[in-house]
Amino acid sequence: MSELGRRLVSHLEAHGPIGFADFQAQALYAPGLGFYASGGGAGRRRDFLTSPEVGPLFGAVVARALDGWWDDLGRPDPFPVVEAGAGPGTLARSILAAAPRCAAALALVLVEVGEAQWPTHPSGTTSRADLPEPGSLGPGPVVVVANELLDNLPVALVARTAEGWAEVQVGARDGRLVEVLAPFGGEQATWCDLRAPGAPVGARIPVLAEAVDWLRQALALAGPGGRVVAVDYARPTTGELAALDQAAWLRTYAAHGRSGDPLAEPGTCDITCDVPIDQLALVAPPDRVRTQAAFLREHGIDQLVAEGRARWEELGGIAGGLPAIAARSRSSEANALLDPDGLGGFTVLEWRP
Ligand SMILES: C[S@@+](CC[C@H](N)C(=O)[O-])C[C@H]1O[C@@H](n2cnc3c(N)ncnc32)[C@H](O)[C@@H]1O
Structure with missing residues (x-):
């Protein structure tokens, strides 16, 4: 088992199970040992290829989109744009290389929780670990862009059992990480019934605690007239996920391929979850939903x-x-x-x- 796995086992043996979201946070971001904190991530020589990593074209199209949005706002100077989950800064580099019309006004802030990735962020940009406070980038609207961030924010998992809903927690047994089901009722169970009506025994759903908070903060930062644009693998409803096997929407990746059980070797693989749009819509329904292909064609x-x-x-x-x-x-x-x-x-x- 991985070093992080061994440490988690001894911690959980001593302190009892933790929620899957806490486990995922450790598996991805534990200092020095989590997948993103120890050098894993997007890139040609790394574990998977995201759109900005395919080449400079994605950033060139986003640069055109930024020009359009800048025009819509009456060409403000400065024009604050925040890229959240910026990784090594590849998208920002392609945007700048495309020399958009808004370049002289563009104030590009790269938000990346993994500080190890900051050194490759392009010059002329600002790197930080969390979203700026609303209003701190100036009085005007802000554009917030995030490519494949939301799928990486930790999720809680719940399962439908014969007795009702239960939280899927992670515990330790015989030196291994194992799932532990912790039944719950009340308002939380009602919430699950509403999101996944008629889910059969055995069905599972993710609960987007962190992505929902992120969206709230991003909308507050964008402010009136601003924009939040998130690109990800998403599904219209949570109920749709309940009808599928968990492995179809909670995936692991390592070395450019699918990996296995998320509990097996924590820290050695990415753990990502399809984003159910209905849960984000509880914060605010998106004004537009389209495929990446349609977005790129439009721009x-x-x-x-x-x-x-x-x-x-x-x-x-x-x-x-x-x-x-x-x-x-x-x-x-x-x-x-x-x-x-x-x-x-x-x-x-x-x-x-
Ligand atoms: C799948 S990678 C995508 C990187 C880049 N956007 C791309 O498309 O190539 C997700 C990135 O989000 C970062 N991340 C995760 N949670 C974050 C958070 N709350 N705030 C900022 N960055 C975060 C991870 O460290 C990782 O670099």
Whole structure:
């Protein structure tokens, strides 16, 4: 078992079980041992590829979106934009490299809880561990963008048993981490019944405690006229998840592939959960919900690909060297970003407080 697993076992043997959300927080973010705190994460040489890591095209499209939103706001200067869950800063780097029209006004703040990732954040940006206080970036509206953050925020798990609902906790037995079911009733059980009506015995659902808090804070930060744009793998309802096996929506990843039981080797794999939109809507229903493919098309991905093709021709194809190859690679990047069975099928949730 992993070092973090061994430490958790001895802690849980001494103190009793913890909720799955606390376990997930440790597995991902425990200092020095959690998956994100010990060098795991998004990137070509790391464990999985997110849209910004596919190449610069995603950031170039987001740069165009930022220009549009800046225009809508009457071109404020400064134009505060917060990227939450910024990881190593790849999206921010691509946005800046695309030289958006708003560049001179753009005040880009990168929020990343893993401080080990700050050194690669691009110059001219500010790195911090948590969302800024509302109003601290100036009196005007703020744009908050988050790519694949919400799926990484710890979730509680609940299970429907023959006796009713129970919290899935993590305990230790015989030197291993095991699940422990802690039955509950009252308002919490009513909440589960409302979110997953008619869930059969054996069904499970996630409860998005942290993502809901994050959204509340992000909306307060965005302020009137601002925007919160979150890109993630999402599902319309919690009830939909209750009908599926837990492994279909609570996934583990390591070394560019699916990994196994989240309790087996904590700290060695990512743990992510599909985001049920109905739970976020309890804070505020999103103003727009569309696929990543639709979002990218709306903000001009096809035009950027066409420009790339034209540039490739203009530079004489392969004879044009790296600039020509970079221009042509937009086509393959677009294929990955628009793939309806892959990144293109992700959901873009947009709130306009
Ligand atoms: C799946 S990665 C995505 C990174 C990047 N956005 C991308 O698309 O490549 C999620 C990132 O969110 C960070 N994170 C998790 N919880 C956070 C929080 N509450 N505030 C800021 N960052 C957080 C993690 O450390 C990790 O770097």
